[in-house]
Amino acid sequence: xxxxxxxxxxxxxxLLGSLxxxxxxxxxxxxxxxxxxxxxxxxxxxxxxxxxxxxxxxxAVAYDVGSVYEVSGKTGLAYLMENLMFSGSAxxxxxxHINYINRAGGQFNAAASEDMTxxxxxxxxxxxxxxxxxxxxxxxxxxxxxxxxEKARNDHLDDLxxxxxxxxxxxxxxSFDQLLYSDFAYSHPLLGTEDDVRNLTxxxxxxxxSTYYVPNNAVLCITGNFNKLKATELVxxxxxxxxxxxxxxxxxxxxxxxxxxxxxxxxxxxxxxxAFHLGFRIGSPSSNDFYVxxxxxxxxxxxxxxxxxxxxMNRNNxxxxxxxxxxxxxxxxxxxxIFGVVNTPMMADQCLEAIFSELDRLKTAFLSEDxxxxxxxxxxxxxxGRFSSSMEKAIFxxxxxxxxxxxxxxxxxxxxxxxxxxxDIVGIINRxxxxxxxxxxxxxxx
Amino acid sequence: MxxxxxxxxxxxxxxxxxxxxxxxxxxxxxxxxxxxxxxAVTTFTLENGMGVSLIPYGNLPKTTVRFSVxxxxxxxxxxxxxxxxxxxxxxxxxxxxxxxxxxAEAAASMGGEISAGTGNDTSGLGGTCLSEFAPDFVKLLTxxxxxxxFPESELGRIQANYLRQIAVxxxxxxxxxxxxxxxxxxxxxxxxxxxxxxxMIKGYTIAAIKKFYEDNLGAKRTHLYVAGVFDEKKxxxxxxxxxxxxxxxxxxxxxxxxxxxxxKVYVLDRPESVQSTIFLGLPVVNPSHKDYIALEVTDSLLxxxxxxxxxxxxxxxxxxxxxxxxxxSAHYKDACWFEQADVSTKDTGATLKEIFYEVDRLKKEAPPxxxxxxIQNSFAGTFVLQNSTPGGIIAIVNYVRxxxxxxxxxxxxxxxxxxxxxxxxxxxxxxxxxxxxMAIYIVGDFAKIKDQVAPYGEVIKEEIK
Numbered sequence: 001x002x003x004x005x006x007x008x009x010x011x012x013x014x015l016l017g018s019l020x021x022x023x024x025x026x027x028x029x030x031x032x033x034x035x036x037x038x039x040x041x042x043x044x045x046x047x048x049x050x051x052x053x054x055x056x057x058x059x060a061v062a063y064d065v066g067s068v069y070e071v072s073g074k075t076g077l078a079y080l081m082e083n084l085m086f087s088g089s090a091x092x093x094x095x096x097h098i099n100y101i102n103r104a105g106g107q108f109n110a111a112a113s114e115d116m117t118x119x120x121x122x123x124x125x126x127x128x129x130x131x132x133x134x135x136x137x138x139x140x141x142x143x144x145x146x147x148x149x150e151k152a153r154n155d156h157l158d159d160l161x162x163x164x165x166x167x168x169x170x171x172x173x174x175s176f177d178q179l180l181y182s183d184f185a186y187s188h189p190l191l192g193t194e195d196d197v198r199n200l201t202x203x204x205x206x207x208x209x210s211t212y213y214v215p216n217n218a219v220l221c222i223t224g225n226f227n228k229l230k231a232t233e234l235v236x237x238x239x240x241x242x243x244x245x246x247x248x249x250x251x252x253x254x255x256x257x258x259x260x261x262x263x264x265x266x267x268x269x270x271x272x273x274x275a276f277h278l279g280f281r282i283g284s285p286s287s288n289d290f291y292v293x294x295x296x297x298x299x300x301x302x303x304x305x306x307x308x309x310x311x312x313m314n315r316n317n318x319x320x321x322x323x324x325x326x327x328x329x330x331x332x333x334x335x336x337x338i339f340g341v342v343n344t345p346m347m348a349d350q351c352l353e354a355i356f357s358e359l360d361r362l363k364t365a366f367l368s369e370d371x372x373x374x375x376x377x378x379x380x381x382x383x384x385g386r387f388s389s390s391m392e393k394a395i396f397x398x399x400x401x402x403x404x405x406x407x408x409x410x411x412x413x414x415x416x417x418x419x420x421x422x423x424d425i426v427g428i429i430n431r432x433x434x435x436x437x438x439x440x441x442x443x444x445x446x
Numbered sequence: 447m448x449x450x451x452x453x454x455x456x457x458x459x460x461x462x463x464x465x466x467x468x469x470x471x472x473x474x475x476x477x478x479x480x481x482x483x484x485x486a487v488t489t490f491t492l493e494n495g496m497g498v499s500l501i502p503y504g505n506l507p508k509t510t511v512r513f514s515v516x517x518x519x520x521x522x523x524x525x526x527x528x529x530x531x532x533x534x535x536x537x538x539x540x541x542x543x544x545x546x547x548x549x550a551e552a553a554a555s556m557g558g559e560i561s562a563g564t565g566n567d568t569s570g571l572g573g574t575c576l577s578e579f580a581p582d583f584v585k586l587l588t589x590x591x592x593x594x595x596f597p598e599s600e601l602g603r604i605q606a607n608y609l610r611q612i613a614v615x616x617x618x619x620x621x622x623x624x625x626x627x628x629x630x631x632x633x634x635x636x637x638x639x640x641x642x643x644x645x646m647i648k649g650y651t652i653a654a655i656k657k658f659y660e661d662n663l664g665a666k667r668t669h670l671y672v673a674g675v676f677d678e679k680k681x682x683x684x685x686x687x688x689x690x691x692x693x694x695x696x697x698x699x700x701x702x703x704x705x706x707x708x709x710k711v712y713v714l715d716r717p718e719s720v721q722s723t724i725f726l727g728l729p730v731v732n733p734s735h736k737d738y739i740a741l742e743v744t745d746s747l748l749x750x751x752x753x754x755x756x757x758x759x760x761x762x763x764x765x766x767x768x769x770x771x772x773x774x775s776a777h778y779k780d781a782c783w784f785e786q787a788d789v790s791t792k793d794t795g796a797t798l799k800e801i802f803y804e805v806d807r808l809k810k811e812a813p814p815x816x817x818x819x820x821i822q823n824s825f826a827g828t829f830v831l832q833n834s835t836p837g838g839i840i841a842i843v844n845y846v847r848x849x850x851x852x853x854x855x856x857x858x859x860x861x862x863x864x865x866x867x868x869x870x871x872x873x874x875x876x877x878x879x880x881x882x883x884m885a886i887y888i889v890g891d892f893a894k895i896k897d898q899v900a901p902y903g904e905v906i907k908e909e910i911k
Contacts, residue, residue: 053504053505054482054830055479055480055481055482055830056830056834090470091470091471091473099752099753100473102751102752102824103753103821103824104476104824104827105823105825105826105828105829105831106827106831122831123827124479124480124827125479125480126476126477126478126480127476127827129474129475130473130476133471133473133474225480303550303559304559305550305554315603370555374551374554374555375554377555377556377576377579378554378557380557381508381557381558381574381575384506384507384508384576388506388508388835389835
């Protein structure tokens with residue numbers, strides 16, 4: 001039987017009644033959810049959170065591995081591995097996983113990032129055992145045949161080529177990442193390079209799987225309609241016999257960077273319009289700075305009424321005709337990115353000037369309480385959206401666990417975002433959003 | 447002797463294979479599914495005829511508010527294609543008391559964003575806000591719905607957006623094929639109209655858009671849905687206060703089409719195209735017909751589900767295409783069934799052959815019990831998933847209202863799905879999915895595919911309109 005860890009049952013999560021204008025009855029209606037967290041003897045972290053409102057259950061398995069673990073010459077391995085997890089295991093034929101979930105009327109997906117590889121599915125609650133059986137089978141006994149490997153590698157190469165064709169700015173984004181992140185771990189492309197992927201071998205994949213796809217490097221999260229005792233029994237039945245792997249060593253040296261302005265240009269033959277990338281390097285995202293940064297993101301770029309959207313995409317004086325960006329959060333670091341497509345190279349300069357003048361304006365007294373409350377309410381609605389289904393919640397819990405390794409702060413998290421003050425905002429803008437911490441890549445067309 | 451040895455080896459191999467596969471564990475069986483009930487809906491009607499449904503649901507402090515209006519392309523004249531969606535776009539452009547910017551900011555202050563759009567039979571206006579703002583969000587949306595300003599200053603920009611969109615759609619084989627296919631079925635009825643011309647778009651004046659609004663929006667055609675967590679009393683009060691004196695407006699206009707069927711092959715020529723985009727199908731009974739649920743199950747088994755027959759055949763076995771699929775598309779008192787697939791130019795004829803093979807097979811032979819059972823399980827699960835969000839619930843309740851399916855429809859839906867028998871699937875396929883009546887519409891390289899598709903009907907070359 002699993003060793004019972006620290007049950008956090010029954011704590012009411014989040015949220016500020018005080019910010020709610022008006023209705024006091026509703027302000028008390030806080031979404032709360034139980035949380036149980038324990039570890040199996042083989043090291044698998046298990047998180048359970050029940051909610052009986054619908055006859056659905058979600059299962060997410062997150063492996064603490066991503067492209068940052070790749071070494072030079074072997075890029076693309078993490079992404080390829082994610083796809084190979086559907087290619088069959090001891091008791092499941094290739095792609096039968098997908099059929100099982102579809103036939104149960106469920107949904108599934110998988111995603112690989114720099115820091116994490118995630119598999120998740122939602123099914124009718126009577127099918128929990130099926131999903132746990134499927135996930136345990138591929139954690140225990142993935143079958144990596146030469147034929148399936150070839151097929152997955154070809155799909156991967158197709159994917160790389162298609163993305164390149166579909167996005168004329170892909171290449172410049174990758175080269176911007178190299179300027180922004182100084183180390184190989186984060187500066188190489190998530191999907192790898194064509195040359196590397198072509199040279200990957202079945203042995204590379206096998207050794208990646210046996211190193212990282214082990215219970216002691218994974219989190220299993222079950223959310224939705226299930227009985228806790230029965231679920232715990234099922235988890236033990238299917239996962240406890242999987243042997244632990246070797247301890248996985250941390251992927252990274254701490255990120256050391258010096259503040260300095262970088263200004264480069266890039267000649268892009270694929271794009272028809274000039275563009276610019278602007279980035280600011282930010283310290284560790286687990287620090288308090290991150291709460292403030294998240295609100296700043298809403299002020300600058302979220303929604304039609306955000307500052308930069310209004311300034312650059314103003315109907316009467318439009319200087320950028322595409323604008324996107326936001327926080328890119330990694331395990332031990334974050335960056336803030338802004339990308340804009342413009343009509344002429346001169347307009348790129350105009351955009352950059354406008355961005356810095358908006359940042360300056362935020363440092364003076366121009367942000368009213370009303371405006372700040374507006375951004376916070378937008379933030380709150382999106383934050384709550386991460387709990388809007390059992391699947392969203394399972395993903396959130398996996399990500400939270402892998403980022404901060406405990407749930408102590410979770411009940412207070414939303415409050416921390418909503419308590420950000422104007423002074424905090426000015427402080428963070430002064431610290432990070434400065435010309436001498438900015439990285440600019442100007443994209444010129446031929 | 448030699449033969450014997452070979453056959454002996456053959457037998458051993460078979461035994462080994464059987465043994466090996468016998469060693470595979472089978473997945474655990476699911477127990478009895480738990481019941482799923484659509485949450486209770488409180489419905490009332492204002493004096494001016496507007497219906498309101500309040501659907502308390504879930505525990506996340508958010509509220510989804512949505513006005514559904516019985517208007518859309520169904521009310522457009524032949525020279526007014528897409529004017530209904532231009533009207534909807536204009537709603538967010540300002541009211542008598544708020545500018546577009548003020549509308550966006552007010553919504554954002556409540557954690558929300560407003561969206562508006564039109565379809566064939568219904569148009570929608572709505573959004574999701576934080577629960578504590580639900581009554582105010584209803585009022586804001588009401589302002590947007592009742593008092594649009596239609597500022598002349600925005601007309602040029604919106605027209606330019608439409609022209610750009612049309613150009614993009616006309617460059618996409620999938621939108622050309624679906625538009626062409628629906629035109630074959632519905633002809634000049636609003637459901638069958640193709641893209642508006644540049645002259646049409648440029649000719650839409652503020653006066654014409656306003657007139658469309660005046661003619662087609664009003665309380666009698668509107669139903670308001672509020673779903674999620676909210677204070678029912680306060681929301682009802684806000685609804686009554688802000689909407690009780692809205693004009694009743696005109697009655698709903700119904701215009702049920704008489705779709706055409708018949709086996710012909712239409713090819714929209716795209717020389718040098720490496721792929722053919724295929725749409726094929728025919729008119730069928732609509733959601734208010736007693737056979738419709740059985741037809742939905744049949745569609746899923748034949749082509750709708752990932753593990754369906756056509757998909758397994760042309761995707762898994764033949765590898766002609768990556769994402770084929772069939773679907774039922776329902777309008778008010780009308781529906782059609784179609785299968786669509788993108789295939790390599792050289793596989794165009796072979797794909798048609800396999801699709802018709804599967805259609806005919808189902809007609810000749812009832813499907814095995816367990817194949818049907820898997821589809822039914824999948825249906826039951828999908829039904830819960832689709833209706834597990836406030837937005838999903840509003841959509842399904844609105845569907846029930848549009849097609850007049852009655853109170854019990856949702857709570858008996860899953861039972862009805864499970865009641866469908868293999869014999870019934872066969873009957874449904876024979877009665878409704880008649881291969882000889884299916885129109886085929888293909889966007890592809892005419893010269894390269896015309897001989898491949900000739901066996902499937904008279905070939906007609908189409909031009910981009």
